[in-house]
Amino acid sequence: MLFASSFLYPPLQNILQQLRPKTLHLMNKRIENLFKRYLDDTCTREEFDELFDYIKQDNNELTEEMVEKFYGKQVYQVAGRRRFFIPAIAASVLVIVCALVWYSQGKPRNPGVPGATDLSKIKSTGKKQSGYIVLPDSTQVWLNADSKLEYPETFDASMRTVTLTGEAFFDVKHADKIPFVIKTRKVSTVVLGTAFNIKAYPEQEKITVSVKRGKVKVNYSEQQVALLEMGQQVSIVAELKDIRKKLVKVEETAAWQDGQMNFDDETIDDIIVYLAKAYDVNIIVDNASLRSVKITTGFRKELGIKKVLEILTKLTDSEMNYNDGTYVIK
Template sequence: MNKRFRRLFLKYLNNTCSRQEMDEVFDYINSQGLEFTDEMIRHVYDQELLERRQSRKLIFQVAASVVMAGIVVLAGIVMTSNSKGIVAGTTVVNSRTSQTARSEKRFLLLPDGTQVWLNAASILEFPEKFSGGERKVSLTGEAFFDVKHADSVPFIITTGKVSTLVVGTAFNIKAYPDQEKITVSVKRGKVNVRYSDNKVAVLERGQQVSIETTTTRAKQKAIKDEETAAWQKGYLLFDDETVGDILAYLEKVYDVSVQFQDSEQKNLHISTSFKREEGIEKALLVICRLTDTEMKIENGIYILKNKPEKL
């Protein structure tokens, strides 16, 4: 294993990574693929245990607890998390909350081995230990899940009134509360999507469904593999989305403030795409061309307004 990556990954676990080092960790894992992540984590922990044993700093009881419950320890990959107790009858279930700031992304390993990539300005709530015949988490924002297979224990993600049920699959959910659509895209396996108690769609690889939160109308379509969670690889894709929703998404990704002065144009549906590395100004200039507006910056705020009428 790359020695530099091993060092950076340990810094990541200890919450001592700089933003640049964190991006390097994500880029390296992305370049190796999702299956690499399990092997990498096991290797890092095995090496740490070995080194501690050799230096006689790890007593037998601690080593045994890490080996037997390592996957629970790995849930600590949350960089900023809060714990709380949820009372269910007479049983107290401890839960965790992981939250990303604007322009931040994070990798999580849940207690069952499920891998989660949390996008900017997102929140994931999950128990410290899954029990009761199901694995249930709550998402606000956007995340890519690679769910650990378990035939008899379904994995359920709730996002407002939309619930997504899977057994073992890889898929992306985009569900920001300030945007008009919740979108589920499947990369592998099968996903059952419901709105309240009503079945919306059963998706398989290369399929996507978008649900309008105001009307509950659902639109299903086929997509390419690379379109699923394209944000992980630095691409921002928008298909038939309102200008208002696109701007709200860009605010989260780039941690900026954007104002669009024409309220009617904010409801205009457009399709476009950007590379994240190209920056916010280039993205906004593309939107200006599509909406026949112009951009200016005042006090650090990006303002898109109608062009003055020609005399």
């Protein structure tokens, strides 16, 4: 199935058409071809993902030119740091990017529509991928690698419920008296309108909820285990074997969106699971005693898997080999 630009609203199509003559010279041959295919409605899902990865890169002149051309603003740069956008620009870039990535077919519907259908839709990402989706109530969701979100075609009038496998950051559209519920195995996260991150990969025992804005109630098998506010986090190990609540920096609640991989008192086993998804590689820990070792550390994703594993093995006094497409730690 082709992922065509006909899914987009007409104003965005017009913007993309106007961009064509001015921006193609900024792209290498591959990106130029992808952009042409997108405009011609012949772009596949995989090609679209590749094009979006290019657009969302830091220091991307194409993105800056898009903003400057259609919003009459200028991008400024702080020496030695990443580029920042004034609020109006940031909003404009977000509008363009959000419309480009996994935009729901049709206009977002109002939350709480009586007689809503139970028909489910699924959005998922593969390893080494991330994704964005706007739900029927205009809630925004950013999916991390190898994650899946299941949600109804239309939310009903009393509850907005979705199911998450993996990791995602939610910016929930406020709706009075219509709670938004995220189910992750036995854990339910309940909100009215807020922004927070949930990490709940099936291969990992621990589920972590971190709040960036607002308040969040966390339940385990219908039992409330935490009430979180901005800058707070709770980690729950399966069957309530361990529950830990702590303060976190707001900017770190979804650090993965900026390419930062943080691990706080996590086992080597859980860290390896995460790295395998982030880089789409095979990793084996051939040392039973090492798997349960807990460490606190962090890596920039752009370091690459080899460098990250080299650092990890130094921290744990272990060794790494690469054989037949698999990294082996022992």
